[in-house]
Amino acid sequence: MDAYLRIEDALEASLQPVCESCPPRLAQALRHAVFAGGSRFRPRLCLAVAEACGDAHPQLAIAAATAIELLHCASLIYDDLPCFDDAAIRRGKPAVHAAFGEELAILAGNALIVRAFELVSELVTSAPLHTGLVLASLARGVGAPHGITAGQAWESEPRIDLRAYHRAKTGALFEAAVVAGAIAGGGDARGWRGLGDHLGEAYQVADDLRDATGQSDMLGKPVGQDAVHRRPSAVDQLGPGGAVNRMQDLINAVIRLIPRCPGRETLVFLVSNWAQSLMPAMPVSRPAMVASAS
Protein backbone atom coordinates (compact mmCIF):
# COMPACT_ATOMS: atom_id res chain seq x y z
CA MET A 1 0.00 0.00 0.00
CA ASP A 2 1.13 3.57 -0.70
CA ALA A 3 2.89 5.12 2.35
CA TYR A 4 0.49 8.05 2.53
CA LEU A 5 -2.54 5.75 2.69
CA ARG A 6 -0.85 3.47 5.24
CA ILE A 7 -0.29 6.51 7.44
CA GLU A 8 -3.87 7.74 7.07
CA ASP A 9 -5.16 4.27 7.98
CA ALA A 10 -2.82 4.07 10.97
CA LEU A 11 -3.85 7.53 12.20
CA GLU A 12 -7.50 6.54 11.87
CA ALA A 13 -6.87 3.31 13.81
CA SER A 14 -4.91 5.17 16.50
CA LEU A 15 -7.77 7.58 17.21
CA GLN A 16 -10.57 5.03 16.98
CA PRO A 17 -10.34 3.66 20.56
CA VAL A 18 -9.93 7.19 21.89
CA CYS A 19 -12.84 8.73 20.01
CA GLU A 20 -15.37 5.93 20.34
CA SER A 21 -16.06 6.61 23.99
CA CYS A 22 -14.54 9.97 24.89
CA PRO A 23 -16.63 13.14 25.26
CA PRO A 24 -18.07 13.80 21.76
CA ARG A 25 -16.72 17.33 21.36
CA LEU A 26 -13.22 16.21 22.35
CA ALA A 27 -13.49 13.45 19.72
CA GLN A 28 -14.47 16.04 17.12
CA ALA A 29 -11.58 18.30 18.14
CA LEU A 30 -9.12 15.39 17.87
CA ARG A 31 -10.30 14.45 14.39
CA HIS A 32 -10.30 18.10 13.32
CA ALA A 33 -6.66 18.40 14.47
CA VAL A 34 -5.40 15.18 12.89
CA PHE A 35 -7.36 15.02 9.63
CA ALA A 36 -6.73 18.53 8.36
CA GLY A 37 -4.95 17.84 5.09
CA GLY A 38 -1.34 17.74 6.30
CA SER A 39 1.42 16.50 3.98
CA ARG A 40 2.44 13.75 6.47
CA PHE A 41 6.07 14.39 5.54
CA ARG A 42 7.44 13.46 8.99
CA PRO A 43 5.77 10.01 9.17
CA ARG A 44 6.61 9.31 5.50
CA LEU A 45 10.22 10.18 6.29
CA CYS A 46 10.13 7.83 9.29
CA LEU A 47 8.75 4.94 7.19
CA ALA A 48 11.16 5.61 4.31
CA VAL A 49 14.16 5.53 6.67
CA ALA A 50 12.85 2.32 8.29
CA GLU A 51 12.54 0.70 4.87
CA ALA A 52 15.98 1.92 3.85
CA CYS A 53 17.36 0.23 6.98
CA GLY A 54 15.75 -3.13 6.23
CA ASP A 55 12.32 -2.79 7.85
CA ALA A 56 13.20 -5.13 10.71
CA HIS A 57 10.20 -4.14 12.89
CA PRO A 58 7.46 -2.93 10.53
CA GLN A 59 4.79 -2.67 13.26
CA LEU A 60 7.12 -0.50 15.32
CA ALA A 61 7.92 1.64 12.27
CA ILE A 62 4.27 2.42 11.54
CA ALA A 63 3.55 3.01 15.25
CA ALA A 64 6.51 5.41 15.46
CA ALA A 65 5.43 7.20 12.27
CA THR A 66 1.88 7.55 13.58
CA ALA A 67 3.08 8.78 16.97
CA ILE A 68 5.27 11.39 15.30
CA GLU A 69 2.35 12.74 13.30
CA LEU A 70 0.11 12.81 16.41
CA LEU A 71 2.82 14.76 18.24
CA HIS A 72 3.19 17.11 15.28
CA CYS A 73 -0.56 17.74 15.21
CA ALA A 74 -0.50 18.44 18.97
CA SER A 75 2.30 20.96 18.48
CA LEU A 76 0.26 22.77 15.81
CA ILE A 77 -2.73 23.03 18.17
CA TYR A 78 -0.54 24.71 20.81
CA ASP A 79 1.21 26.93 18.22
CA ASP A 80 -2.12 28.42 17.18
CA LEU A 81 -3.42 29.19 20.69
CA PRO A 82 -4.11 32.83 21.58
CA CYS A 83 -1.13 32.94 23.97
CA PHE A 84 1.24 31.75 21.24
CA ASP A 85 0.57 32.68 17.58
CA ASP A 86 -3.10 33.52 18.11
CA ALA A 87 -3.82 32.09 14.65
CA ALA A 88 -7.48 31.46 13.87
CA ILE A 89 -6.70 29.60 10.62
CA ARG A 90 -4.62 26.46 10.03
CA ARG A 91 -4.35 24.71 6.65
CA GLY A 92 -7.23 26.88 5.44
CA LYS A 93 -9.63 25.70 8.18
CA PRO A 94 -10.40 27.12 11.61
CA ALA A 95 -7.64 26.31 14.11
CA VAL A 96 -8.75 23.85 16.81
CA HIS A 97 -9.21 26.53 19.46
CA ALA A 98 -11.16 28.69 17.01
CA ALA A 99 -13.52 25.81 16.22
CA PHE A 100 -13.83 24.19 19.67
CA GLY A 101 -12.56 26.70 22.26
CA GLU A 102 -9.28 26.89 24.11
CA GLU A 103 -10.20 24.26 26.72
CA LEU A 104 -10.83 21.52 24.16
CA ALA A 105 -7.82 22.61 22.10
CA ILE A 106 -5.49 22.19 25.09
CA LEU A 107 -7.15 18.90 26.06
CA ALA A 108 -6.90 17.59 22.50
CA GLY A 109 -3.19 18.45 22.48
CA ASN A 110 -2.69 16.59 25.75
CA ALA A 111 -4.69 13.60 24.52
CA LEU A 112 -2.59 13.39 21.34
CA ILE A 113 0.69 13.45 23.28
CA VAL A 114 -0.50 10.70 25.61
CA ARG A 115 -1.88 8.62 22.74
CA ALA A 116 1.42 8.88 20.86
CA PHE A 117 3.37 7.37 23.77
CA GLU A 118 0.64 4.83 24.49
CA LEU A 119 0.63 3.60 20.90
CA VAL A 120 4.33 2.86 20.81
CA SER A 121 4.31 1.43 24.35
CA GLU A 122 1.94 -1.28 23.17
CA LEU A 123 4.85 -2.89 21.30
CA VAL A 124 7.18 -3.06 24.29
CA THR A 125 6.92 -6.81 24.82
CA SER A 126 7.40 -7.75 21.17
CA ALA A 127 10.61 -5.71 20.70
CA PRO A 128 11.70 -4.28 24.07
CA LEU A 129 15.07 -2.80 23.14
CA HIS A 130 13.91 -1.16 19.92
CA THR A 131 10.64 0.07 21.38
CA GLY A 132 12.47 1.58 24.35
CA LEU A 133 14.81 3.42 21.99
CA VAL A 134 11.90 4.68 19.87
CA LEU A 135 10.13 5.95 23.00
CA ALA A 136 13.32 7.74 24.03
CA SER A 137 13.64 9.36 20.59
CA LEU A 138 10.02 10.57 20.71
CA ALA A 139 10.52 12.07 24.17
CA ARG A 140 13.71 13.77 23.02
CA GLY A 141 11.86 15.18 20.00
CA VAL A 142 8.98 16.78 21.87
CA GLY A 143 10.04 17.30 25.49
CA ALA A 144 12.67 19.39 27.19
CA PRO A 145 15.56 20.20 27.01
CA HIS A 146 15.96 19.06 23.37
CA GLY A 147 12.48 19.00 21.83
CA ILE A 148 9.61 21.17 20.67
CA THR A 149 8.57 22.20 24.18
CA ALA A 150 12.01 23.61 24.92
CA GLY A 151 12.18 25.21 21.48
CA GLN A 152 8.90 27.00 22.00
CA ALA A 153 10.03 28.06 25.49
CA TRP A 154 13.10 29.81 24.06
CA GLU A 155 10.61 32.37 22.71
CA SER A 156 9.99 33.44 26.32
CA GLU A 157 13.66 34.19 26.97
CA PRO A 158 15.23 37.64 26.58
CA ARG A 159 18.13 36.24 24.47
CA ILE A 160 17.90 33.45 21.88
CA ASP A 161 20.49 31.49 19.90
CA LEU A 162 18.66 31.17 16.56
CA ARG A 163 20.18 27.81 15.68
CA ALA A 164 19.54 26.20 19.08
CA TYR A 165 16.00 27.54 18.96
CA HIS A 166 15.29 26.12 15.48
CA ARG A 167 16.97 22.84 16.31
CA ALA A 168 14.64 22.27 19.28
CA LYS A 169 11.47 23.83 17.92
CA THR A 170 11.54 22.23 14.47
CA GLY A 171 14.60 20.04 13.97
CA ALA A 172 14.01 17.79 16.96
CA LEU A 173 10.83 16.21 15.58
CA PHE A 174 12.42 15.61 12.16
CA GLU A 175 15.39 14.09 13.98
CA ALA A 176 12.98 11.90 15.97
CA ALA A 177 11.32 10.78 12.73
CA VAL A 178 14.66 9.81 11.20
CA VAL A 179 16.14 8.21 14.33
CA ALA A 180 12.93 6.31 15.19
CA GLY A 181 12.73 5.11 11.58
CA ALA A 182 16.34 3.90 11.66
CA ILE A 183 15.80 2.10 14.99
CA ALA A 184 12.55 0.46 13.89
CA GLY A 185 14.16 -0.54 10.59
CA GLY A 186 16.96 -2.30 12.44
CA GLY A 187 19.63 0.18 11.29
CA ASP A 188 22.31 2.01 13.20
CA ALA A 189 20.68 5.28 14.26
CA ARG A 190 24.09 6.92 14.68
CA GLY A 191 24.56 6.86 10.91
CA TRP A 192 21.41 8.96 10.52
CA ARG A 193 21.96 11.58 13.19
CA GLY A 194 22.16 15.19 12.05
CA LEU A 195 19.89 14.62 9.06
CA GLY A 196 16.79 15.59 11.01
CA ASP A 197 18.44 18.71 12.39
CA HIS A 198 19.29 19.88 8.87
CA LEU A 199 15.75 19.11 7.66
CA GLY A 200 14.35 21.02 10.59
CA GLU A 201 16.49 24.03 9.92
CA ALA A 202 15.56 23.92 6.23
CA TYR A 203 11.89 23.77 7.18
CA GLN A 204 12.26 26.70 9.55
CA VAL A 205 14.08 28.83 6.96
CA ALA A 206 11.37 27.98 4.40
CA ASP A 207 8.69 28.80 6.95
CA ASP A 208 10.34 32.16 7.68
CA LEU A 209 10.50 32.84 3.92
CA ARG A 210 6.84 31.93 3.45
CA ASP A 211 5.88 33.97 6.48
CA ALA A 212 7.70 37.02 5.11
CA THR A 213 6.64 36.63 1.49
CA GLY A 214 3.54 34.45 1.34
CA GLN A 215 -0.12 35.19 1.03
CA SER A 216 -2.47 33.97 3.73
CA ASP A 217 -4.82 32.16 1.34
CA MET A 218 -1.90 30.32 -0.33
CA LEU A 219 -0.52 29.05 2.95
CA GLY A 220 -3.74 28.38 4.80
CA LYS A 221 -2.48 30.33 7.83
CA PRO A 222 -1.78 33.97 8.67
CA VAL A 223 1.52 35.43 7.41
CA GLY A 224 3.77 38.12 8.87
CA GLN A 225 3.62 36.35 12.25
CA ASP A 226 7.38 36.44 12.92
CA ALA A 227 7.38 40.23 12.67
CA VAL A 228 4.16 40.57 14.67
CA HIS A 229 5.51 38.34 17.45
CA ARG A 230 9.09 39.74 17.11
CA ARG A 231 10.35 36.20 16.66
CA PRO A 232 13.84 35.51 15.33
CA SER A 233 13.59 34.93 11.56
CA ALA A 234 16.15 33.72 9.01
CA VAL A 235 14.82 36.38 6.60
CA ASP A 236 15.67 39.10 9.12
CA GLN A 237 19.08 37.59 9.77
CA LEU A 238 20.17 36.67 6.22
CA GLY A 239 17.90 38.70 3.95
CA PRO A 240 15.49 36.98 1.54
CA GLY A 241 18.16 35.92 -0.98
CA GLY A 242 20.47 34.67 1.74
CA ALA A 243 17.63 32.66 3.24
CA VAL A 244 16.91 30.97 -0.12
CA ASN A 245 20.60 30.07 -0.46
CA ARG A 246 20.71 28.75 3.09
CA MET A 247 17.65 26.58 2.43
CA GLN A 248 19.30 25.12 -0.69
CA ASP A 249 22.57 24.46 1.17
CA LEU A 250 20.69 22.66 3.92
CA ILE A 251 18.79 20.40 1.50
CA ASN A 252 22.05 19.57 -0.28
CA ALA A 253 23.59 18.72 3.08
CA VAL A 254 20.64 16.48 3.91
CA ILE A 255 21.02 14.60 0.64
CA ARG A 256 24.76 14.15 1.24
CA LEU A 257 24.03 12.85 4.75
CA ILE A 258 21.68 10.06 3.61
CA PRO A 259 23.82 6.92 4.01
CA ARG A 260 24.33 4.50 1.13
CA CYS A 261 21.39 2.13 1.39
CA PRO A 262 18.90 0.35 -0.88
CA GLY A 263 16.23 3.03 -0.37
CA ARG A 264 18.53 6.02 -0.91
CA GLU A 265 16.89 7.14 -4.16
CA THR A 266 13.40 7.03 -2.67
CA LEU A 267 14.58 9.18 0.22
CA VAL A 268 16.33 11.71 -2.01
CA PHE A 269 13.13 11.98 -4.07
CA LEU A 270 10.97 12.42 -0.95
CA VAL A 271 13.24 15.14 0.50
CA SER A 272 13.64 17.01 -2.81
CA ASN A 273 9.91 17.05 -3.49
CA TRP A 274 9.22 18.21 0.03
CA ALA A 275 11.79 21.03 -0.21
CA GLN A 276 10.30 22.12 -3.53
CA SER A 277 6.81 22.23 -2.03
CA LEU A 278 8.03 24.48 0.79
CA MET A 279 9.63 27.20 -1.33
CA PRO A 280 7.50 30.33 -1.66
CA ALA A 281 5.92 30.58 -5.08
CA MET A 282 6.09 34.39 -5.02
CA PRO A 283 9.12 36.55 -5.70
CA VAL A 284 11.19 36.82 -2.53
CA SER A 285 10.69 40.36 -1.27
CA ARG A 286 9.44 41.72 2.01
CA PRO A 287 5.82 42.88 1.86
CA ALA A 288 4.92 46.30 3.28
CA MET A 289 3.15 44.74 6.28
CA VAL A 290 6.29 43.05 7.52
CA ALA A 291 8.58 45.97 6.67
CA SER A 292 6.42 48.39 8.62
CA ALA A 293 6.18 46.05 11.61
CA SER A 294 9.94 45.44 11.85
Add this chain to the structure above:
Amino acid sequence: MDAYLRIEDALEASLQPVCESCPPRLAQALRHAVFAGGSRFRPRLCLAVAEACGDAHPQLAIAAATAIELLHCASLIYDDLPCFDDAAIRRGKPAVHAAFGEELAILAGNALIVRAFELVSELVTSAPLHTGLVLASLARGVGAPHGITAGQAWESEPRIDLRAYHRAKTGALFEAAVVAGAIAGGGDARGWRGLGDHLGEAYQVADDLRDATGQSDMLGKPVGQDAVHRRPSAVDQLGPGGAVNRMQDLINAVIRLIPRCPGRETLVFLVSNWAQSLMPAMPVSRPAMVASAS
Protein backbone atom coordinates in the same frame (compact mmCIF):
# COMPACT_ATOMS: atom_id res chain seq x y z
CA MET B 1 14.42 6.05 53.65
CA ASP B 2 11.00 7.56 54.38
CA ALA B 3 8.66 7.29 51.37
CA TYR B 4 8.05 11.04 51.24
CA LEU B 5 11.78 11.80 51.06
CA ARG B 6 12.36 9.06 48.48
CA ILE B 7 9.69 10.68 46.30
CA GLU B 8 11.14 14.18 46.72
CA ASP B 9 14.58 12.87 45.74
CA ALA B 10 13.17 11.01 42.75
CA LEU B 11 11.25 14.08 41.58
CA GLU B 12 14.41 16.17 41.91
CA ALA B 13 16.40 13.59 39.93
CA SER B 14 13.70 13.38 37.25
CA LEU B 15 13.78 17.14 36.60
CA GLN B 16 17.55 17.54 36.82
CA PRO B 17 18.41 16.51 33.21
CA VAL B 18 15.46 18.57 31.93
CA CYS B 19 16.24 21.74 33.84
CA GLU B 20 20.01 21.79 33.51
CA SER B 21 19.94 22.81 29.84
CA CYS B 22 16.40 23.91 28.99
CA PRO B 23 15.40 27.57 28.69
CA PRO B 24 15.89 29.04 32.19
CA ARG B 25 12.35 30.36 32.64
CA LEU B 26 10.87 26.98 31.62
CA ALA B 27 13.15 25.34 34.20
CA GLN B 28 11.87 27.76 36.85
CA ALA B 29 8.25 27.09 35.85
CA LEU B 30 8.80 23.32 36.06
CA ARG B 31 10.31 23.54 39.53
CA HIS B 32 7.57 25.93 40.65
CA ALA B 33 4.95 23.42 39.48
CA VAL B 34 6.54 20.32 41.01
CA PHE B 35 7.97 21.65 44.29
CA ALA B 36 4.94 23.47 45.60
CA GLY B 37 4.29 21.62 48.84
CA GLY B 38 1.98 18.87 47.60
CA SER B 39 1.09 15.95 49.90
CA ARG B 40 2.46 13.42 47.36
CA PHE B 41 -0.41 11.10 48.26
CA ARG B 42 -0.63 9.50 44.80
CA PRO B 43 3.06 8.48 44.57
CA ARG B 44 3.04 7.34 48.22
CA LEU B 45 0.00 5.21 47.43
CA CYS B 46 1.79 3.77 44.40
CA LEU B 47 4.87 2.86 46.46
CA ALA B 48 2.79 1.46 49.34
CA VAL B 49 0.86 -0.81 46.96
CA ALA B 50 4.12 -1.93 45.29
CA GLU B 51 5.57 -2.82 48.69
CA ALA B 52 2.38 -4.61 49.71
CA CYS B 53 2.72 -6.72 46.54
CA GLY B 54 6.30 -7.76 47.25
CA ASP B 55 8.31 -4.90 45.66
CA ALA B 56 9.47 -7.09 42.76
CA HIS B 57 10.69 -4.15 40.63
CA PRO B 58 11.62 -1.33 43.03
CA GLN B 59 13.17 0.86 40.31
CA LEU B 60 10.00 0.60 38.27
CA ALA B 61 7.88 1.38 41.35
CA ILE B 62 9.71 4.62 42.11
CA ALA B 63 9.71 5.60 38.41
CA ALA B 64 5.96 4.97 38.22
CA ALA B 65 5.35 6.93 41.44
CA THR B 66 7.43 9.83 40.16
CA ALA B 67 5.70 9.80 36.78
CA ILE B 68 2.30 9.85 38.47
CA GLU B 69 3.23 12.91 40.52
CA LEU B 70 4.64 14.68 37.43
CA LEU B 71 1.37 13.96 35.60
CA HIS B 72 -0.62 15.19 38.59
CA CYS B 73 1.40 18.43 38.70
CA ALA B 74 0.81 18.89 34.95
CA SER B 75 -2.93 18.46 35.46
CA LEU B 76 -2.91 21.15 38.17
CA ILE B 77 -1.15 23.60 35.83
CA TYR B 78 -3.87 23.10 33.21
CA ASP B 79 -6.68 23.22 35.81
CA ASP B 80 -5.59 26.69 36.89
CA LEU B 81 -5.33 28.23 33.40
CA PRO B 82 -7.61 31.16 32.58
CA CYS B 83 -9.69 29.03 30.16
CA PHE B 84 -10.35 26.41 32.87
CA ASP B 85 -10.56 27.50 36.55
CA ASP B 86 -8.75 30.82 36.03
CA ALA B 87 -7.18 30.35 39.48
CA ALA B 88 -4.29 32.67 40.28
CA ILE B 89 -3.39 30.82 43.49
CA ARG B 90 -2.42 27.18 44.04
CA ARG B 91 -1.24 25.78 47.38
CA GLY B 92 -0.95 29.35 48.63
CA LYS B 93 1.50 30.40 45.91
CA PRO B 94 0.91 31.98 42.49
CA ALA B 95 -0.33 29.40 39.97
CA VAL B 96 2.23 28.63 37.25
CA HIS B 97 0.51 30.78 34.62
CA ALA B 98 0.20 33.65 37.12
CA ALA B 99 3.92 33.50 37.88
CA PHE B 100 5.32 32.71 34.41
CA GLY B 101 2.60 33.45 31.86
CA GLU B 102 0.26 31.14 29.98
CA GLU B 103 2.82 30.12 27.35
CA LEU B 104 5.30 28.75 29.87
CA ALA B 105 2.51 27.18 31.92
CA ILE B 106 1.27 25.20 28.91
CA LEU B 107 4.81 24.27 27.89
CA ALA B 108 5.66 23.19 31.45
CA GLY B 109 2.56 20.97 31.45
CA ASN B 110 3.61 19.41 28.15
CA ALA B 111 7.18 18.91 29.35
CA LEU B 112 5.96 17.16 32.51
CA ILE B 113 3.73 14.76 30.55
CA VAL B 114 6.57 13.85 28.19
CA ARG B 115 9.06 13.49 31.05
CA ALA B 116 6.69 11.15 32.90
CA PHE B 117 6.52 8.73 29.96
CA GLU B 118 10.23 9.11 29.22
CA LEU B 119 11.18 8.27 32.80
CA VAL B 120 9.27 4.99 32.85
CA SER B 121 10.33 4.10 29.29
CA GLU B 122 13.95 4.07 30.44
CA LEU B 123 13.24 0.80 32.27
CA VAL B 124 11.81 -1.02 29.25
CA THR B 125 14.78 -3.29 28.67
CA SER B 126 15.20 -4.32 32.32
CA ALA B 127 11.55 -5.38 32.80
CA PRO B 128 9.74 -5.21 29.43
CA LEU B 129 6.39 -6.77 30.36
CA HIS B 130 5.97 -4.88 33.63
CA THR B 131 7.20 -1.57 32.20
CA GLY B 132 4.83 -1.91 29.23
CA LEU B 133 1.92 -2.48 31.60
CA VAL B 134 2.91 0.50 33.76
CA LEU B 135 3.12 2.73 30.67
CA ALA B 136 -0.34 1.54 29.63
CA SER B 137 -1.74 2.31 33.08
CA LEU B 138 -0.26 5.82 33.02
CA ALA B 139 -1.74 6.49 29.58
CA ARG B 140 -5.12 5.22 30.73
CA GLY B 141 -4.93 7.49 33.78
CA VAL B 142 -4.23 10.73 31.95
CA GLY B 143 -5.36 10.33 28.33
CA ALA B 144 -8.69 9.76 26.65
CA PRO B 145 -11.19 8.14 26.82
CA HIS B 146 -10.58 7.04 30.44
CA GLY B 147 -8.21 9.58 32.00
CA ILE B 148 -7.92 13.14 33.22
CA THR B 149 -8.05 14.66 29.73
CA ALA B 150 -11.39 13.03 28.98
CA GLY B 151 -12.66 13.90 32.45
CA GLN B 152 -11.86 17.56 31.97
CA ALA B 153 -13.41 17.47 28.50
CA TRP B 154 -16.74 16.30 29.93
CA GLU B 155 -17.01 19.84 31.34
CA SER B 156 -17.42 21.08 27.74
CA GLU B 157 -20.40 18.81 27.08
CA PRO B 158 -24.02 19.91 27.49
CA ARG B 159 -24.88 16.78 29.58
CA ILE B 160 -22.62 15.09 32.14
CA ASP B 161 -22.85 11.82 34.08
CA LEU B 162 -21.37 12.93 37.44
CA ARG B 163 -19.85 9.55 38.25
CA ALA B 164 -18.25 9.02 34.81
CA TYR B 165 -16.93 12.56 34.99
CA HIS B 166 -15.36 12.12 38.46
CA ARG B 167 -14.02 8.70 37.56
CA ALA B 168 -12.08 10.09 34.60
CA LYS B 169 -11.14 13.48 36.00
CA THR B 170 -9.96 12.33 39.42
CA GLY B 171 -10.35 8.58 39.86
CA ALA B 172 -8.28 7.57 36.84
CA LEU B 173 -5.00 8.88 38.22
CA PHE B 174 -5.59 7.24 41.62
CA GLU B 175 -6.42 4.04 39.75
CA ALA B 176 -3.19 4.43 37.76
CA ALA B 177 -1.23 4.89 40.99
CA VAL B 178 -2.72 1.71 42.48
CA VAL B 179 -2.49 -0.41 39.32
CA ALA B 180 1.03 0.75 38.45
CA GLY B 181 2.08 0.05 42.04
CA ALA B 182 0.61 -3.45 41.90
CA ILE B 183 2.30 -4.20 38.57
CA ALA B 184 5.69 -2.85 39.66
CA GLY B 185 5.39 -4.77 42.93
CA GLY B 186 4.83 -8.01 41.04
CA GLY B 187 1.23 -8.39 42.21
CA ASP B 188 -1.95 -9.14 40.31
CA ALA B 189 -3.32 -5.75 39.32
CA ARG B 190 -6.82 -7.20 38.90
CA GLY B 191 -7.03 -7.65 42.67
CA TRP B 192 -6.53 -3.92 43.12
CA ARG B 193 -8.87 -2.55 40.47
CA GLY B 194 -11.69 -0.32 41.67
CA LEU B 195 -9.75 0.94 44.66
CA GLY B 196 -8.42 3.95 42.76
CA ASP B 197 -11.88 4.80 41.42
CA HIS B 198 -13.28 4.89 44.95
CA LEU B 199 -10.36 6.99 46.17
CA GLY B 200 -10.87 9.36 43.28
CA GLU B 201 -14.56 9.75 43.98
CA ALA B 202 -13.82 10.31 47.69
CA TYR B 203 -11.29 12.96 46.73
CA GLN B 204 -13.74 14.66 44.42
CA VAL B 205 -16.52 14.68 47.03
CA ALA B 206 -14.07 16.10 49.58
CA ASP B 207 -12.94 18.70 47.07
CA ASP B 208 -16.55 19.70 46.39
CA LEU B 209 -17.13 19.97 50.16
CA ARG B 210 -14.04 22.10 50.64
CA ASP B 211 -14.94 24.21 47.63
CA ALA B 212 -18.41 24.86 49.05
CA THR B 213 -17.39 25.32 52.69
CA GLY B 214 -13.70 26.22 52.83
CA GLN B 215 -11.85 29.46 53.16
CA SER B 216 -9.43 30.46 50.45
CA ASP B 217 -6.49 31.00 52.81
CA MET B 218 -7.02 27.57 54.45
CA LEU B 219 -7.00 25.73 51.15
CA GLY B 220 -4.38 27.75 49.30
CA LYS B 221 -6.68 28.11 46.29
CA PRO B 222 -9.89 30.00 45.48
CA VAL B 223 -13.15 28.48 46.77
CA GLY B 224 -16.67 28.56 45.35
CA GLN B 225 -15.28 27.56 41.93
CA ASP B 226 -17.84 24.82 41.25
CA ALA B 227 -20.68 27.31 41.56
CA VAL B 228 -18.82 29.99 39.56
CA HIS B 229 -18.08 27.53 36.74
CA ARG B 230 -21.47 25.78 37.08
CA ARG B 231 -19.65 22.47 37.47
CA PRO B 232 -21.44 19.41 38.78
CA SER B 233 -20.82 19.16 42.55
CA ALA B 234 -21.60 16.41 45.06
CA VAL B 235 -22.68 19.13 47.52
CA ASP B 236 -25.28 20.34 45.04
CA GLN B 237 -26.42 16.80 44.36
CA LEU B 238 -26.44 15.32 47.88
CA GLY B 239 -26.42 18.34 50.20
CA PRO B 240 -23.50 18.96 52.58
CA GLY B 241 -24.45 16.22 55.07
CA GLY B 242 -25.09 13.70 52.31
CA ALA B 243 -21.71 14.51 50.79
CA VAL B 244 -19.93 13.89 54.12
CA ASN B 245 -21.71 10.52 54.44
CA ARG B 246 -20.84 9.62 50.87
CA MET B 247 -17.18 10.45 51.50
CA GLN B 248 -17.13 8.21 54.60
CA ASP B 249 -18.84 5.35 52.71
CA LEU B 250 -16.28 5.60 49.94
CA ILE B 251 -13.30 5.50 52.32
CA ASN B 252 -14.82 2.48 54.10
CA ALA B 253 -15.24 0.80 50.71
CA VAL B 254 -11.60 1.54 49.84
CA ILE B 255 -10.44 -0.04 53.09
CA ARG B 256 -12.58 -3.12 52.46
CA LEU B 257 -11.14 -3.39 48.94
CA ILE B 258 -7.50 -3.49 50.04
CA PRO B 259 -6.56 -7.16 49.57
CA ARG B 260 -5.06 -9.19 52.41
CA CYS B 261 -1.32 -8.54 52.14
CA PRO B 262 1.69 -7.89 54.40
CA GLY B 263 1.44 -4.12 53.95
CA ARG B 264 -2.33 -3.87 54.52
CA GLU B 265 -2.04 -1.95 57.79
CA THR B 266 0.32 0.63 56.31
CA LEU B 267 -2.10 1.19 53.45
CA VAL B 268 -5.13 1.52 55.72
CA PHE B 269 -3.20 4.06 57.81
CA LEU B 270 -2.12 6.02 54.70
CA VAL B 271 -5.66 6.14 53.28
CA SER B 272 -7.31 7.02 56.61
CA ASN B 273 -4.86 9.84 57.32
CA TRP B 274 -5.31 11.18 53.83
CA ALA B 275 -9.11 11.11 54.10
CA GLN B 276 -8.90 12.91 57.44
CA SER B 277 -6.69 15.61 55.95
CA LEU B 278 -9.21 16.23 53.17
CA MET B 279 -12.27 16.82 55.33
CA PRO B 280 -13.19 20.47 55.73
CA ALA B 281 -12.30 21.77 59.19
CA MET B 282 -15.27 24.14 59.19
CA PRO B 283 -18.91 23.30 59.88
CA VAL B 284 -20.51 21.96 56.74
CA SER B 285 -22.82 24.70 55.55
CA ARG B 286 -22.99 26.61 52.31
CA PRO B 287 -21.48 30.11 52.58
CA ALA B 288 -23.40 33.10 51.27
CA MET B 289 -21.07 33.50 48.28
CA VAL B 290 -21.94 30.09 46.93
CA ALA B 291 -25.61 30.33 47.79
CA SER B 292 -25.95 33.61 45.92
CA ALA B 293 -24.06 32.27 42.89
CA SER B 294 -26.15 29.09 42.59
